Amino acid sequence: MTRELRVVGTSVLRDDAIDKVTGAARYTTDLAFPGMLHAAILTSPHASARIVHVDLEAARAVPGVRAVLAGSDLDVRLGLYLRDKRILARDVVRYQGEPVAAVAADTLDAAREACRRIRVEYDELPAVFDPRDAMAADAPLVHPDLASYDHMRGVFFPKPGTNVAHHQKIRKGDVRASLAAADVRIEASFYNPPVQHVPMETHASIAQALPESRVEIWTSSQSPYTVRHLLSACLGLPHAAIRVHVPYVGGGFGGKAGLGLEPLATVLSRAAGGRPVLVTATREQEFNTTPSRQGLHSTIKIGATRDGRITALEATYVWDAGAYADYGVNVGRAAAYSGAGPYAIDHCSIDSYVVYTNKVYGTAYRGFGHLEVLWGIERAMDQMARKLGLDPAEFRRRNLLKEGATTITGELFTAGHGKPVECLDAVAKAIDWGRPSGAPSAPHKVRGKGIAMLHKAPAMPTYTSCAAVIKLDEDGAADVLVSGVDYGQGTYTVLRQIAAEELGLPIGKVHLTWDCDTALTPYDWQTVASRFSYMGGNAVIEAAADCLRQLTAVAAQALGVAPETIVCQDEVAFPAAEPDRAISYKDLALGYTFPNGNAIGGPIIGHGRFIATGLTHLDPETGQGRPAQFWTYGAHAVEIEVDTETGEIEILHIATAVDAGKVLNPLSCTGQVIGGVVQGLGSTLLEGFQFDDKGRLLNPSFVDYKIPTAKDLPRRMTPIFLENPQSGGPYGARGVAEHPMISVPSAIGNALADALGIDYTVLPLSPERVLLGIQKREKTP
Amino acid sequence: MLGRFDYQRPSTLPEAGRLLAGNDGPAAVLAGGTDLLVDIRGRRHDPRILVDIKRIDALRRLDVDSAGALTIGAAVPLNEIIERAAIRRTLPGLVQAAESIATYQLRNRATAVGNLCNASPAADMAPILLALGADLMAWSPHGERTMPLSSLFVGVKKTCLAADEIATELRILAPEPGLRSGFLKQQRLRGHDLAVSSAAGTYAPSTGVLRLAVGSCAPTPLLLEPIEVGRSSKAVVEEKAVRAVQAAMRPISDTRASADYRRAVLPVLVKRLVADLLAEGGAP
Amino acid sequence: MVNGHMETASVPSGLTLLEFLRDRLYLTGTKEGCGIGECGACTVLLDEKPVTACLVLAVEADGCTVETVEGEAADGQLSVLQRAFVETGAVQCGFCTPGMIMSARGLLRRDPNPSDNEIVEAMAGNLCRCTGYAAILEAVRLAAVAVAAQRAAGPLTGETVGSQPAAETLMGETGTERRRFLRGAESTRKDGRR
Ligand code: FES
Numbered sequence A: 001m002t003r004e005l006r007v008v009g010t011s012v013l014r015d016d017a018i019d020k021v022t023g024a025a026r027y028t029t030d031l032a033f034p035g036m037l038h039a040a041i042l043t044s045p046h047a048s049a050r051i052v053h054v055d056l057e058a059a060r061a062v063p064g065v066r067a068v069l070a071g072s073d074l075d076v077r078l079g080l081y082l083r084d085k086r087i088l089a090r091d092v093v094r095y096q097g098e099p100v101a102a103v104a105a106d107t108l109d110a111a112r113e114a115c116r117r118i119r120v121e122y123d124e125l126p127a128v129f130d131p132r133d134a135m136a137a138d139a140p141l142v143h144p145d146l147a148s149y150d151h152m153r154g155v156f157f158p159k160p161g162t163n164v165a166h167h168q169k170i171r172k173g174d175v176r177a178s179l180a181a182a183d184v185r186i187e188a189s190f191y192n193p194p195v196q197h198v199p200m201e202t203h204a205s206i207a208q209a210l211p212e213s214r215v216e217i218w219t220s221s222q223s224p225y226t227v228r229h230l231l232s233a234c235l236g237l238p239h240a241a242i243r244v245h246v247p248y249v250g251g252g253f254g255g256k257a258g259l260g261l262e263p264l265a266t267v268l269s270r271a272a273g274g275r276p277v278l279v280t281a282t283r284e285q286e287f288n289t290t291p292s293r294q295g296l297h298s299t300i301k302i303g304a305t306r307d308g309r310i311t312a313l314e315a316t317y318v319w320d321a322g323a324y325a326d327y328g329v330n331v332g333r334a335a336a337y338s339g340a341g342p343y344a345i346d347h348c349s350i351d352s353y354v355v356y357t358n359k360v361y362g363t364a365y366r367g368f369g370h371l372e373v374l375w376g377i378e379r380a381m382d383q384m385a386r387k388l389g390l391d392p393a394e395f396r397r398r399n400l401l402k403e404g405a406t407t408i409t410g411e412l413f414t415a416g417h418g419k420p421v422e423c424l425d426a427v428a429k430a431i432d433w434g435r436p437s438g439a440p441s442a443p444h445k446v447r448g449k450g451i452a453m454l455h456k457a458p459a460m461p462t463y464t465s466c467a468a469v470i471k472l473d474e475d476g477a478a479d480v481l482v483s484g485v486d487y488g489q490g491t492y493t494v495l496r497q498i499a500a501e502e503l504g505l506p507i508g509k510v511h512l513t514w515d516c517d518t519a520l521t522p523y524d525w526q527t528v529a530s531r532f533s534y535m536g537g538n539a540v541i542e543a544a545a546d547c548l549r550q551l552t553a554v555a556a557q558a559l560g561v562a563p564e565t566i567v568c569q570d571e572v573a574f575p576a577a578e579p580d581r582a583i584s585y586k587d588l589a590l591g592y593t594f595p596n597g598n599a600i601g602g603p604i605i606g607h608g609r610f611i612a613t614g615l616t617h618l619d620p621e622t623g624q625g626r627p628a629q630f631w632t633y634g635a636h637a638v639e640i641e642v643d644t645e646t647g648e649i650e651i652l653h654i655a656t657a658v659d660a661g662k663v664l665n666p667l668s669c670t671g672q673v674i675g676g677v678v679q680g681l682g683s684t685l686l687e688g689f690q691f692d693d694k695g696r697l698l699n700p701s702f703v704d705y706k707i708p709t710a711k712d713l714p715r716r717m718t719p720i721f722l723e724n725p726q727s728g729g730p731y732g733a734r735g736v737a738e739h740p741m742i743s744v745p746s747a748i749g750n751a752l753a754d755a756l757g758i759d760y761t762v763l764p765l766s767p768e769r770v771l772l773g774i775q776k777r778e779k780t781p
Numbered sequence B: 001m002l003g004r005f006d007y008q009r010p011s012t013l014p015e016a017g018r019l020l021a022g023n024d025g026p027a028a029v030l031a032g033g034t035d036l037l038v039d040i041r042g043r044r045h046d047p048r049i050l051v052d053i054k055r056i057d058a059l060r061r062l063d064v065d066s067a068g069a070l071t072i073g074a075a076v077p078l079n080e081i082i083e084r085a086a087i088r089r090t091l092p093g094l095v096q097a098a099e100s101i102a103t104y105q106l107r108n109r110a111t112a113v114g115n116l117c118n119a120s121p122a123a124d125m126a127p128i129l130l131a132l133g134a135d136l137m138a139w140s141p142h143g144e145r146t147m148p149l150s151s152l153f154v155g156v157k158k159t160c161l162a163a164d165e166i167a168t169e170l171r172i173l174a175p176e177p178g179l180r181s182g183f184l185k186q187q188r189l190r191g192h193d194l195a196v197s198s199a200a201g202t203y204a205p206s207t208g209v210l211r212l213a214v215g216s217c218a219p220t221p222l223l224l225e226p227i228e229v230g231r232s233s234k235a236v237v238e239e240k241a242v243r244a245v246q247a248a249m250r251p252i253s254d255t256r257a258s259a260d261y262r263r264a265v266l267p268v269l270v271k272r273l274v275a276d277l278l279a280e281g282g283a284p
Numbered sequence C: 001m002v003n004g005h006m007e008t009a010s011v012p013s014g015l016t017l018l019e020f021l022r023d024r025l026y027l028t029g030t031k032e033g034c035g036i037g038e039c040g041a042c043t044v045l046l047d048e049k050p051v052t053a054c055l056v057l058a059v060e061a062d063g064c065t066v067e068t069v070e071g072e073a074a075d076g077q078l079s080v081l082q083r084a085f086v087e088t089g090a091v092q093c094g095f096c097t098p099g100m101i102m103s104a105r106g107l108l109r110r111d112p113n114p115s116d117n118e119i120v121e122a123m124a125g126n127l128c129r130c131t132g133y134a135a136i137l138e139a140v141r142l143a144a145v146a147v148a149a150q151r152a153a154g155p156l157t158g159e160t161v162g163s164q165p166a167a168e169t170l171m172g173e174t175g176t177e178r179r180r181f182l183r184g185a186e187s188t189r190k191d192g193r194r
């Protein structure tokens, strides 16, 4: 491909930014409808209890209250991959923070007041909080009825009679024998606590119930069509009865995939006689009620030859799904097929268990399980390198996937996959890997360097698809319609660039409608997994080609020439040999009118589509198959300074390389890297849920759940992009939105081991954990 | 809405006193509101009337006299203290403590007196003001009283102020010539955070007296016995200070930190603070 | 006075300034991210000083001037500060942006030429989960420099940003100032194309 690109690959500015810097951008909670009611949610104070009785009378008596609902009023189950959830808890509560009842009232104050007057009688039940305990034979069952739950068959395998919602196996070669035969072996265990996405906009949904069971919804969601599909399944409605709008969304990071507050808003609106109802999660509920990222316990064994070749890897991942696993099962699945890192390993065995506990439940979060498993894998790789006496970068270099190797699910690694080794080399060079750090800034400080690899593929059904529509305006400009959501990542700007590139339009004449609307914008599965630029981009390319075909046909007829001779460029169509006979897009967009008044053609509307191809379900016993449309590889290298007296870590420099295939928009790709790295620092240094011994969340607010601020940036950040083209990607591009966050903890953990000689295995690496680790070492002779 | 309460904005103390003493249910003094309004929102506090003291001129004083004596009115937001050049010059420790609190936005509202009256063991203004020997003035319809700041704190979130009493201002005597002051705080991150532990101190080279106070390591902020530095070496003084702190602290474990970490890190803060204060040519 | 308009209203004592702005005046640009002063999404200027509107009672603002993000663009023209946010990539989901703009506005008003540390201090009370802050800090720096240059050299050419391809007016003029907070992205291009 030698075509010169005009627009793709340049830093086109986001046009939505104009709405956002002026305050004009309207998010769900900024919308208001005549008669709109406000809802409040009553949540469970217990982690596990039987609901003996709910008394709603006093709540109903509060002036302004229009609807009061409890779980006993609603007999439906919700879920994406596994239908295990209720709109409001029914019969039992399974985590502290679970919605038990809800009120819609004229004002939020009235709704809250009414909630406070609801009396719920509970009978506490045994609870289980550690997923490893939950796997014991005599553990209390979080879902005794698991056998009866509907789930995606052939992909997920719940184990009724246990707390295991899914068990994903990967089996390649003979791991037991190769481990036994290995020259060098290591075994290590790691832990990631559950964390929250913390979008600055909390979940919010408005629903208005309409006649004939129809409903119209405005929601802060990543996935309008999935919301529609799941609602249709759980409420037993045809898809057309549900219309879902998505206005501007204030961040999602996976937490707004799947169903959120939409079902609750819907049933409240029905109960309130069709008044629109706004449900907004308070920040506390965002932490305590809406889903989080699952915790993970991992145990990893690696065997290698003395010359540093990995021969075997065995891993057990035990995910803390929390009380519901409707989405978490897919995290456990995806993390398993990525669960050995981007290495060529002949003998591999992975067991990934998604286990119910009585805690706030998990869902997708940027990186989708990969940050978690790679915290273990990439720390273990360093331990192995050390044991072998090899430089950790060199050890990785010897084992990374290269052309001709196969992945642990048996996929052949080709040139079109990108080049992990180049990512490694790029970050190593950026931080002067191999050269000792400069002198620390104080005697009680020490420095260290660390490196870690990352990889991820979109975790999506084998048949995932999406579509795009482009319509031409009266003035020859183009409107692109899609239903993927740009909740900040910048995809819409990239899609505009692609449309402009393909149609030969200036970027200023390509618009993309920000309101997704399932009644008007074409299908898209979900905006997750860094697959929107790739899939949506391909759909837009096809839609643009469709427009050009139509433009060409009308122009050819108008000019009386063969369509093959028509060239479309610079907003005009002309016969290749006769450029002076050009007709402008403007005169073709709605149909061409001859001088005598006769008209031909008609409004030009192009459509394009894309469906994942060649993917297979994984074999239930061996995990072999092709799970991924594409893989994105990358690496981080960091240099840190540790205060050995307080345990604080300062990041001096972090370099991040991602093999993007093609950087479609440098400014927004850089934004994804910086944003992802800083979010990764949160997971590394600060974030983690704390629970008391009754399973109550102790830090559900910004007072005690800290995320990085502007003061917490590394001294230096270096994003690096490689452009080894992706086969099948638009202009060779692959997704990069999640990846910068993955392995940030691993790189820093490795640097910490380099600086202190201590292997930390538990996140976050808070000053406290670091210092107590140092003290412990000093005490043990 | 934060809650259902009446709001009054008196312009004199007697008026405020009358409002506080009124019989319409519990009343609360509203200054910056950055603790009070959060508590009301969280329903930890449910007053019937808020008495906003920000328009009482007498409480808006922030004076530094020619000798350096300082008066901080109860309605003075932290940023005013931070931005006052004379205070930056003479009492850098006070400014450091104020700057460590919350965020720029909140410091435009939050007051030093409010920080103290909230009586959190982690109140960042407390250790430095204790070390400076500040007095707190309180007014009530029955009269005015002056108390050493150390007597304000009687327990976690508890002060000795009566319901109808208003803390009106802090008074800090003119510092000894060349007085050095400093404040160190351990947090979970660099961005805004409550203290995991904090330490403040002053050292007057002219008298050789070192005063230290610590926060977040006992139910109330603690003022330690003054240390006579005399001719002792820095290492000896550091050691003495650390031992004094270790003897006095009674840290607990909470969501911010374990008692073990507090026990480990507070001596480090104290040691560093003492080293700074005693350093030749250290902060004035 | 709110954004230069006199507003008269009688409100319950418990109403916050944030609720008053959003629900009574329909100035929904100001956002709520936490309601307890921790996130800065609700930052507005009260008598020219940045405050978190969720922790100010509407009645407390009686007789004060209030400025919100809606007052930042004069006559439909983005301010230099707003343009700097657009051009540096300081905006992703945009939910933190109004508060960021107001914190930056407060800073530039009290100090048109802030140091890097002052910028960080002024902006650190505003949480952003998307951008990693570097571009935001860069935008504030850039706006300060551009305004200074503007003062020295007369008005900036009124080029609009947005659907125009990378209208790099601010960055062009102050190219050396860009990248103070962020060392630039390096790109290794395999195919020799741009
Ligand atoms: S909403 Fe006001 S600071 Fe978060």
Ligand code: FES
Pocket: A200, A250, A251, A488, C090, C091, C092, C093, C094, C095, C096, C097, C127, C128, C129, C130, C131
């Ligand atoms: S841009 Fe999303 S929170 Fe800042």
